[in-house]
Amino acid sequence: MNGLGRARGVVMVEGLPGSGKSTTADDLAKWLTANGATAHHWPEGRADHPVDFEHVSLLSDGEYTRIRDEDPQSWHRLDARAEHYPGMWLIRHTDKLDLPPALAETIRGRDAYDGDVSPQLHARVLSESWRRYGSRMPQPGIEVWECVFIQNPVCAFIARFDQPVDALTAHVQGLAAAIRGHNPMLVYLDAGDPEPVLRAVASERPDWWLDLVIPYHTQQGYGLRRGLEGFDGYVEFMRMRRELELELLSKLDLPTLLIRTDEEPRSATAERVHAFVEEHLVA
Structure with missing residues (x-):
């Protein structure tokens, strides 16, 4: 394999909770580094993220x-x-x-995601952040981002604000266009029906995790207006979200790898991700 020292690109890893985003992104960053690339992995929740607004x-x-x-x-x-x-x-x-x-x-109280801000303001400032990143001169190196391209917009536009799907689609398409010059690509991990995956995730994570995610998805926006309740309501939201995101993939103009992670071992997923990213990196 050729060295990746001058390679550049932005790899965005997406999928529902429990699909393996963090494991896949971490493995990819380590593989890139081992093969000579300058890789920067940005896990979910980084306050210093290049485009996202945590804290x-x-x-x-x-x-x-x-x-x-x-x-x-x-x-x-x-x-x-x-x-x-x-x-x-x-x-x-x-x-x-x-x-x-x-x-x-x-x-x-004016937090960009959870504070007293309108959906229009949220979309405007996030779009501007991506535009500013996109306007910079691309440098050698590979960015590996989790959750910021699809998950976070879906949470804001749908779970929180219950905005039309067309508005979400246009927003995400705009994010991709904004960083076009940085060679973006998408890895989407689909674990199949969300219910068994979410039950497994809930059994592995602290109790406070469900205490946060259930109200977020049932007591505001989409879930509140449709009367979703409890864990079953959370699962119903995630089934809707899965269908929405899979449909969204077909409307995005960027290289995309969709993997059904419940149909193959993790090692096979990692190999497919490595090959896809290597194919689409540029020097």
């Missing part, structure tokens, strides 16, 4: 100015970590705010 809050120009006028000392601390977007200020690492408790709570 990031959105403040309007007016809100940002009001903090400056009312509490200059706190504003200077914020300003050191703030990033300006059109009409907005992004405050990163909000889990580490050194601010008066009331102000910190207010800022966290």
Whole structure:
């Protein structure tokens, strides 16, 4: 095999919970590194992700100015970590705010994913983040991203805001177009019917995991409006999500590898992912 020292690309790994995203992404990054590539693996939940917004809050120009006028000392601390977007200020690492408790709570209340923000604002700032990444000159190296291309948009647009599927599709298509120059590709892991997979995942993870994911998918947005309840409601949402995401794949203009992970051993999945990525990397 030829060395991958000058190879570049963005590999986005997606799939439902329990499909093996983290294991696959970690294995891929290690394989790339072992074969001479500069690989950067970004697991789910990284606050410093190149395009995503974990622990990031959105403040309007007016809100940002009001903090400056009312509490200059706190504003200077914020300003050191703030990033300006059109009409907005992004405050990163909000889990580490050194601010008066009331102000910190207010800022966290404007979280990009879970705070008091509209679906339109959420979509606009995420799209701008991807556009900014895409506008940079591509460098040698391979980015391996988990969850940020399909899972997070589906959670925001559907689970939280119950937006039309067409709006979600257009948003995800726009994300792919924004980073076209960085050679993006998609690995989608499909574990089949979600119920047995989710039961297995729930048995392996701490109790608090279900205490978080069930309300998220049943007590707001799509689930609330359709009366979903409990674990069965969570499974129903995930069955809908699986169908939605598989349909979405056919509408994306980028190299895509779809694997039914319940039909082959993990070693075979890893080999197929390696071959697919190697085929689509560019120098």
